[in-house]
Amino acid sequence: MRRGSRDTELYERIIDLAIGVAEGRIDPFDVDVGKFLDRLSGLDIDPEFTDLLMLDVRALHGLVTILEAQSRRLRDRGYGLYLNRLLIRMAVEKLGVDELVNVLSASWRPIMELEYMDKDLLDEAFTYYLNLVDLALRSRLVPSFREVALDISAELFNEPIDLEVFVEGLKRELMEFSKGEFIDYFDFIYRGDSPVLRAYAISFLISDGWVDVKVDRLKKKIFIRPRSEKLVFKDPASVVVVLGHGEG
Amino acid sequence: MARDKFVKFSRLAYLLFFRRHGYPGCKDWELEKYLGRNYKEVIAEFNKYIEPLGLRVEEVEVEFGGESWRHYVVKPIYGSSLTDIKTSSLNQIDLAVLAVSLAYVLSSEGGVPKKEVVDVLARKFGKNRALISLGRLIRYGYLLERDDKLYTGLRTLLEIDVDKFGALLVGRLKASSETSGGG
Numbered sequence: 005m006r007r008g009s010r011d012t013e014l015y016e017r018i019i020d021l022a023i024g025v026a027e028g029r030i031d032p033f034d035v036d037v038g039k040f041l042d043r044l045s046g047l048d049i050d051p052e053f054t055d056l057l058m059l060d061v062r063a064l065h066g067l068v069t070i071l072e073a074q075s076r077r078l079r080d081r082g083y084g085l086y087l088n089r090l091l092i093r094m095a096v097e098k099l100g101v102d103e104l105v106n107v108l109s110a111s112w113r114p115i116m117e118l119e120y121m122d123k124d125l126l127d128e129a130f131t132y133y134l135n136l137v138d139l140a141l142r143s144r145l146v147p148s149f150r151e152v153a154l155d156i157s158a159e160l161f162n163e164p165i166d167l168e169v170f171v172e173g174l175k176r177e178l179m180e181f182s183k184g185e186f187i188d189y190f191d192f193i194y195r196g197d198s199p200v201l202r203a204y205a206i207s208f209l210i211s212d213g214w215v216d217v218k219v220d221r222l223k224k225k226i227f228i229r230p231r232s233e234k235l236v237f238k239d240p241a242s243v244v245v246v247l248g249h250g251e252g
Numbered sequence: 253m254a255r256d257k258f259v260k261f262s263r264l265a266y267l268l269f270f271r272r273h274g275y276p277g278c279k280d281w282e283l284e285k286y287l288g289r290n291y292k293e294v295i296a297e298f299n300k301y302i303e304p305l306g307l308r309v310e311e312v313e314v315e316f317g318g319e320s321w322r323h324y325v326v327k328p329i330y331g332s333s334l335t336d337i338k339t340s341s342l343n344q345i346d347l348a349v350l351a352v353s354l355a356y357v358l359s360s361e362g363g364v365p366k367k368e369v370v371d372v373l374a375r376k377f378g379k380n381r382a383l384i385s386l387g388r389l390i391r392y393g394y395l396l397e398r399d400d401k402l403y404t405g406l407r408t409l410l411e412i413d414v415d416k417f418g419a420l421l422v423g424r425l426k427a428s429s430e431t432s433g434g435g
Binding site for chain 2: 027091094095096098099101103104105107108109110111112113114115116117118119120
């Protein structure tokens with residue numbers, strides 16, 4: 005029983021060759037399949053080493069792929085269909101569009117196929133159309149990305165605030181409002197006048213370990229709870245929260 | 253017609269006639285699923301009904317994407333006798349682009365760089381026209397694009413006799429060379 009790195013190298017070499025042949029980088033006839041098969045059959049693998057067994061199977065499959073490419077090439081050459089790129093380039097240059105289309109149509113095997121519009125799909129499309137707001141009106145109803153970005157930046161940065169004081173105040177407010185229990189994140193964010201600023205500030209409390217976060221993915225809810233002691237993170241994670249424009 | 257037979261025929265007609273995927277017809281496992289294990293018998297019986305209409309269900313052996321299966325499509329028996337009726341959404345330039353692309357794909361073992369094909373096509377049709385046609389052919393499944401390389405699409409394997417295409421292309425080229433050499 006052997007489990008040497010030389011065996012692994014042989015497997016990887018065969019797999020690389022097979023990939024090279026499949027990608028057209030290596031001529032399939034440059035690979036001596038017989039020699040590699042002999043070497044593979046000479047290996048004795050302990051069935052307990054499943055990683056080596058897997059490599060063995062992949063290498064064998066690779067050799068089959070190379071053999072298949074060789075057989076295809078032989079068949080094409082036998083039929084006189086072996087096309088090299090120069091020949092193709094010449095054909096494209098010399099034969100006109102009409103001639104190329106004639107060649108294609110002579111080898112075409114027409115297939116019948118119908119397109120069918122389902123009544124349910126039509127109803128769905130009609131309902132969608134009826135519910136669709138006019139394009140001109142839509143552009144007024146839905147704020148542009150620029151408008152949203154300006155609103156947020158105005159809320160965050162245009163009014164000079166002492167962020168440290170604001171964060172400290174928010175921490176106290178959370179402690180009083182939640183009474184140390186988990187509460188809905190959005191309920192708390194939208195309590196105040198500037199939800200974006202509150203969300204921005206609370207992200208510091210969470211990052212610093214002063215607030216616990218619990219996400220209920222089934223109910224799509226986020227809960228927060230203040231901590232009396234700062235938590236030191238071992239494996240921090242991030243949560244993306246989307247605040248609706250115009251809410252609050 | 254017995255009720256059971258009617259149900260199987262209508263299922264088969266829906267599966268074979270209507271476009272449901274990016275490729276025409278259906279695979280053997282689909283027929284087995286909807287018609288049962290004796291689906292070949294159902295097809296043989298179904299053919300008796302559609303052959304008077306000039307149509308026939310045919311089996312095509314397909315090897316594609318590392319898998320092989322039997323594919324079933326409906327083909328006209330006599331070809332189209334209505335030459336003035338446009339039966340495909342591809343135009344002549346699309347077909348020429350397909351012919352050139354297919355020739356290039358067949359000349360390579362593992363796909364051909366799309367840029368190489370576009371460069372050749374651009375000389376004949378202009379880059380934009382070539383790209384539009386190539387995009388349409390990829391969308392219809394005649395060509396497969398992966399990692400900026402073009403490969404034969406499943407629809408091509410079903411609709412085109414690829415061996416015959418290669419032989420004809422080389423034959424026409426030889427004939428063309430002999431004519432120009434003799435002249």
